[in-house]
Amino acid sequence: MADIEAPVLGEYQIIPKIKLGTMAGSMPYIAKPDIQAGVGFPKELVPDWENVAVKKLGEMVSESRALQVFLDSCVKCGACTDKCHYYLGTSDPKNMPVARQDLLRSVYRRYYTFAGKHFPKLVGARDMTKDVLDEWYNYFHQCSQCRRCSVFCPYGIDTAEISMAAREIMDTVGQGQKYCNEVLIKLHSIGNNLGLPGPALANTLEGLEEDVKDDTGVDVKYPVDVKGAEVLLVTPSADFFAEPHVDGLIGYGKVFHAAGTSWTLSSHASEAGNFGMFIGSNKDLHKVARRIREAALELGVKRIIVGECGHAWRVAYSFWNSIIGPFDFLDQRYPIPQHICEFTYDLIQRKALKFDKSANDDKVVTFHDSCNVARASRMGNMPGGQFIIPRAVVRASVNKFFDMAPETIYESTYCCGGGGGLLTDELLDLRIKGTAPRMQAFKEVVEEHGVTHIAAICAICKAQFTKVLPYYKFPMDTIQSVHGLVSKAIRLGAVNE
Amino acid sequence: MSAVTVIYALLFYVATAILVIGVARKIYIYARAPQPLKIPTTPAPTTRLGVAARMVREVTVFESLFKANKWTWLFGWIFHFCLFVELIWHLRYFTEPVLAFLPWMQWFINFTGYGMVLGLLGLWGRRFLVDRVRYISGPSDHLMLALLVAIGASGLAMKFLVHTDIVALKAFFIGLMTLNWQRMPADPLLLIHLTLVALLMIIFPVSKLLHAPGVFFSPTRNQVDNPREQRWVAGWTAKLDNTKAAGN
Numbered sequence: 175m176a177d178i179e180a181p182v183l184g185e186y187q188i189i190p191k192i193k194l195g196t197m198a199g200s201m202p203y204i205a206k207p208d209i210q211a212g213v214g215f216p217k218e219l220v221p222d223w224e225n226v227a228v229k230k231l232g233e234m235v236s237e238s239r240a241l242q243v244f245l246d247s248c249v250k251c252g253a254c255t256d257k258c259h260y261y262l263g264t265s266d267p268k269n270m271p272v273a274r275q276d277l278l279r280s281v282y283r284r285y286y287t288f289a290g291k292h293f294p295k296l297v298g299a300r301d302m303t304k305d306v307l308d309e310w311y312n313y314f315h316q317c318s319q320c321r322r323c324s325v326f327c328p329y330g331i332d333t334a335e336i337s338m339a340a341r342e343i344m345d346t347v348g349q350g351q352k353y354c355n356e357v358l359i360k361l362h363s364i365g366n367n368l369g370l371p372g373p374a375l376a377n378t379l380e381g382l383e384e385d386v387k388d389d390t391g392v393d394v395k396y397p398v399d400v401k402g403a404e405v406l407l408v409t410p411s412a413d414f415f416a417e418p419h420v421d422g423l424i425g426y427g428k429v430f431h432a433a434g435t436s437w438t439l440s441s442h443a444s445e446a447g448n449f450g451m452f453i454g455s456n457k458d459l460h461k462v463a464r465r466i467r468e469a470a471l472e473l474g475v476k477r478i479i480v481g482e483c484g485h486a487w488r489v490a491y492s493f494w495n496s497i498i499g500p501f502d503f504l505d506q507r508y509p510i511p512q513h514i515c516e517f518t519y520d521l522i523q524r525k526a527l528k529f530d531k532s533a534n535d536d537k538v539v540t541f542h543d544s545c546n547v548a549r550a551s552r553m554g555n556m557p558g559g560q561f562i563i564p565r566a567v568v569r570a571s572v573n574k575f576f577d578m579a580p581e582t583i584y585e586s587t588y589c590c591g592g593g594g595g596l597l598t599d600e601l602l603d604l605r606i607k608g609t610a611p612r613m614q615a616f617k618e619v620v621e622e623h624g625v626t627h628i629a630a631i632c633a634i635c636k637a638q639f640t641k642v643l644p645y646y647k648f649p650m651d652t653i654q655s656v657h658g659l660v661s662k663a664i665r666l667g668a669v670n671e
Numbered sequence: 672m673s674a675v676t677v678i679y680a681l682l683f684y685v686a687t688a689i690l691v692i693g694v695a696r697k698i699y700i701y702a703r704a705p706q707p708l709k710i711p712t713t714p715a716p717t718t719r720l721g722v723a724a725r726m727v728r729e730v731t732v733f734e735s736l737f738k739a740n741k742w743t744w745l746f747g748w749i750f751h752f753c754l755f756v757e758l759i760w761h762l763r764y765f766t767e768p769v770l771a772f773l774p775w776m777q778w779f780i781n782f783t784g785y786g787m788v789l790g791l792l793g794l795w796g797r798r799f800l801v802d803r804v805r806y807i808s809g810p811s812d813h814l815m816l817a818l819l820v821a822i823g824a825s826g827l828a829m830k831f832l833v834h835t836d837i838v839a840l841k842a843f844f845i846g847l848m849t850l851n852w853q854r855m856p857a858d859p860l861l862l863i864h865l866t867l868v869a870l871l872m873i874i875f876p877v878s879k880l881l882h883a884p885g886v887f888f889s890p891t892r893n894q895v896d897n898p899r900e901q902r903w904v905a906g907w908t909a910k911l912d913n914t915k916a917a918g919n
Binding site: 189191192235236237238239240242243244246247248249250251252253254255256257267270272273276287288289293295296297298321324325326327328329330331332335456460464467491492493495496497498499500509510511548549550551552555556557558560561585586 | 709713
């Protein structure tokens with residue numbers, strides 16, 4: 175464990191007084207020239223980068239109604255100021271959503287508005303300078319694009335959109351982020367964020383089949399590249415081996431097995447996550463997602479189901495139809511794409527699955543709504559299904575379940591602190607502080623109800639919690655995959671009857 | 672024709688032109704800018720009707736702000752509601768005969784001027800008292816509040832302290848609208864009130880007051896949550912062609 179002091183949790187969440195500059199030094203590693211080049215960005219700051227940045231900003235604003243409206247409309251009412259988990263955890267006022275937006279809005283105003291051109295001091299307009307760029311680099315990498323601020327803004331201003339735009343501008347002028355761009359290189363060349371090649375994937379899955387056979391005596395298959403399968407499963411690559419992710423993958427396989435649905439993974443599209451969104455690059459967003467369309471066509475599947483992953487589900491649910499549609503080649507009777515929780519929930523509703531909840535009686539479980547599932551997507555056919563369906567799946571698998579405080583779940587859920595391209599070790603301090611509001615809410619149910627585990631449906635949440643829970647004196651295996659719980663409780667075949 | 676009349680006649684023509692053209696231009700820009708992806712803040716309505724209802728709640732009872740902060744909501748809502756009533760009420764200076772429902776509002780008007788100023792002072796107080804809001808407040812934010820408070824206060828002063836010749840004032844404005852200029856009553860309070868109002872009209876299209884048209888165009892609030900059911904493309908997503916064998 176790195177030597178980082180976690181915030182001390184109190185009785186309840188407080189709104190801290192601002193402390194200037196506490197996170198001014200927090201920044202991820204800057205991408206080296208070869209990494210920049212690998213994603214097609216300039217290797218280093220381009221000549222005349224100030225003007226390049228300003229021009230790029232102008233283009234992006236003219237091509238996005240969201241940016242246009244968001245940059246104009248803020249009245250500095252302060253509604254968002256106490257909503258960001260990074261502000262609550264760090265007290266740095268530049269982590270208040272409005273202040274974060276203003277880092278970019280000040281430049282927009284200077285070059286693209288009457289008031290900013292003629293009265294810059296009056297409206298806080300700033301020239302594009304290296305200091306400004308560096309400030310962008312620090313603070314736009316302290317936003318997990320979780321959209322909590324957008325719930326509370328009276329105009330729906332979404333800081334995630336602003337962060338994405340700022341990151342795209344920084345990549346364009348040659349100051350990109352190492353972690354995200356490295357991941358994208360692996361994705362583009364191999365097909366997943368981890369750089370796990372096809373044969374290694376097949377090997378891993380074979381190992382899983384043996385493990386499950388040993389555990390349950392049932393031949394549950396974990397197929398890859400099977401042409402003609404009914405379902406293509408696209409899941410975050412962390413599911414292939416990280417804990418607790420892999421328990422989730424085992425669970426998906428068991429559910430498919432119980433349902434008798436033929437399915438396959440794809441070695442070409444072995445990643446649900448889409449870092450193109452994190453860095454605000456439309457080109458990469460599309461390129462990453464397109465592998466999935468290609469795989470679905472190549473394998474001739476009829477349905478696409480997405481595994482447990484938050485930002486990925488946003489891209490899949492909200493963006494896929496726009497960027498890799500139309501999906502006229504898939505079976506129109508099912509949602510396209512469908513979330514694995516929707517699939518399992520549907521089977522539960524039809525009483526097609528058998529559970530022995532007592533298998534999870536060693537746990538008292540709560541559910542962490544992952545930010546992008548909660549505020550940027552849906553499940554089922556009613557608004558809010560993204561809250562109801564995963565909980566129903568958890569409750570089908572465990573006897574003891576308690577929700578955290580209402581102001582910290584559903585649409586008000588706190589981010590895990592590691593989303594949006596921040597899940598890298600050099601940002602650990604930020605990640606530990608940023609998770610404080612979630613840990614606070616968790617601590618309250620631990621004390622009140624004896625909760626022992628948090629279930630989640632996001633690869634980043636799972637990895638982040640595994641890392642940061644110990645700093646708050648909780649065991650790292652406190653975090654569970656929802657389908658890990660399903661996996662434990664589901665009964666398959668004769669042996670387990 | 673006095674100099675005051677000419678100056679204020681021209682001022683209001685110019686201010687009106689800037690307000691109307693400036694805001695129309697911005698609305699045109701908002702309407703024309705593509706929104707390439709679906710980004711409603713969910714849970715969001717799944718039908719157009721549902722979105723209309725969400726928008727009505729947003730602009731009438733400030734639903735999101737209510738979730739965010741009760742004090743800001745309270746002061747903000749009081750201010751906006753009173754301002755809205757006052758704007759309607761002021762139609763009596765521009766319509767002859769006056770709109771039928773205006774006389775019914777007579778009683779309300781005893782309070783709305785105070786309500787406006789009270790709401791504004793509450794909001795302004797937060798800019799000093801709450802450290803987070805103090806941090807994000809710039810000179811223009813304070814000046815905007817000062818301007819609105821001054822408009823409200825000068826209006827209140829004319830209503831309750833020093834009456835002005837509203838018959839002549841009405842003749843002046845109707846004259847402006849019918850291109851038949853009439854004398855402008857040169858009461859100091861009225862001149863202050865009108866100057867500030869004209870200033871507000873002029874800065875509207877270049878200031879944060881654009882939140883008024885902006886909210887209707889905000890994709891997180893006005894988009895229907897139906898990306899799976901109905902394919903959405905605009906801007907760069909409309910230019911993609913995934914059906915080409917070679918890809919793009």
